[in-house]
Amino acid sequence: MGKLIAILGAGKMGEALLSGVLRAGRRPAELLVTTRREERGALLRERYGVEVVTNAEAAKRADTLILSVKPQDMGTLLGELHPHVPAGRLVISMAAGITTGFIEERLPAGLPVVRVMSNTPVHVDEAMSVVSAGSHAAEEHLRVAEELLSPVGRVLRIPESLQDGATALSGSGPAYFYYLVEAMVDAGILLGMPRAAALEMVIQSAVGAAVMLRDSGEHPVLLREAVTSPGGTTIAAIRELERHGVRAAVIEAIEAARNRGRELAEG
Numbered sequence: 001m002g003k004l005i006a007i008l009g010a011g012k013m014g015e016a017l018l019s020g021v022l023r024a025g026r027r028p029a030e031l032l033v034t035t036r037r038e039e040r041g042a043l044l045r046e047r048y049g050v051e052v053v054t055n056a057e058a059a060k061r062a063d064t065l066i067l068s069v070k071p072q073d074m075g076t077l078l079g080e081l082h083p084h085v086p087a088g089r090l091v092i093s094m095a096a097g098i099t100t101g102f103i104e105e106r107l108p109a110g111l112p113v114v115r116v117m118s119n120t121p122v123h124v125d126e127a128m129s130v131v132s133a134g135s136h137a138a139e140e141h142l143r144v145a146e147e148l149l150s151p152v153g154r155v156l157r158i159p160e161s162l163q164d165g166a167t168a169l170s171g172s173g174p175a176y177f178y179y180l181v182e183a184m185v186d187a188g189i190l191l192g193m194p195r196a197a198a199l200e201m202v203i204q205s206a207v208g209a210a211v212m213l214r215d216s217g218e219h220p221v222l223l224r225e226a227v228t229s230p231g232g233t234t235i236a237a238i239r240e241l242e243r244h245g246v247r248a249a250v251i252e253a254i255e256a257a258r259n260r261g262r263e264l265a266e267g
């Protein structure tokens with residue numbers, strides 16, 4: 001029997017990771033989940049065949065505890081876990097803003113903690129995840145986190161000082177692309193396109209651009225220049241984007257997300 005992994009607070013991200021870990025070949029018997037609502041637990045049991053337990057039982061039994069509650073619920077969860085976690089357990093936190101120090105202070109001394117920021121493309125095995133070690137986490141603990149996350153996408157190690165920035169960039173990143181897609185579809189509507197046709201054109205352009213970005217090895221500036229013909233249509237659009245300060249808005253938006261992440265541990 002492999003090591004037992006518990007996902008505590010299996011909501012959107014917890015379930016996405018659970019299904020990814022099962023797709024990657026782990027058996028339901030190697031997993032425990034906890035939920036706040038009974039109906040949610042019943043649904044996960046039925047959907048994935050995993051055992052649903054209390055936080056206290058998960059803390060006692062699992063080798064690795066994956067904390068996937070909202071940052072605002074983290075203090076309460078850690079309070080519930082504290083009396084039950086034996087020494088030597090690995091704690092992996094998926095929460096935005098919550099530092100490894102915050103977790104270390106609220107659990108028995110010396111537990112290894114790894115902080116992770118992933119994103120919703122976990123659902124399609126295209127996540128971007130970053131991992132950082134807390135003060136008691138060693139190479140072996142980072143490896144456990146990487147082994148869990150690499151089947152569902154890419155994983156990068158970063159210093160914890162960059163975690164709030166990574167949360168702003170790649171944790172929230174998919175939302176910015178969806179936002180741009182919405183805006184482009186609105187433009188299509190303005191130009192008289194049927195909504196479904198506009199959506200198809202925009203989505204396929206996004207997928208094509210994403211695959212070229214990932215697979216061509218070309219810098220984004222060169223890829224954009226290749227689209228931008230002298231005296232042509234693209235430069236007319238780029239001029240408007242620059243006139244409206246879109247680049248500065250993106251930079252400031254992501255800085256605001258980073259700053260909000262820093263506030264989350266304060267409750």
Ligand SMILES: NC(=O)C1=CN([C@@H]2O[C@H](COP(=O)(O)OP(=O)(O)OC[C@H]3O[C@@H](n4cnc5c(N)ncnc54)[C@H](O)[C@@H]3O)[C@@H](O)[C@H]2O)C=CC1
Nearest residue numbers: 009011012013035036068069070071073094095096118119
């Ligand atoms: N949604 C996203 O795109 C991303 C979210 N995250 C992080 O992942 C974490 C979870 O976010 P979501 O899955 O979106 O939230 P969610 O609200 O869908 O899931 C959290 C779950 O935890 C449960 N819960 C709360 N307190 C509990 C307790 N004491 N015991 C057991 N269950 C409890 C809630 O009922 C809920 O089902 C957050 O910390 C967030 O910062 C990270 C990356 C991306």
Ligand SMILES: O=C(O)[C@@H]1CCC=N1
Nearest residue numbers: 096167168171172173
């Ligand atoms: O919006 C949030 O707080 C979470 C963290 C990263 C993505 N979603």
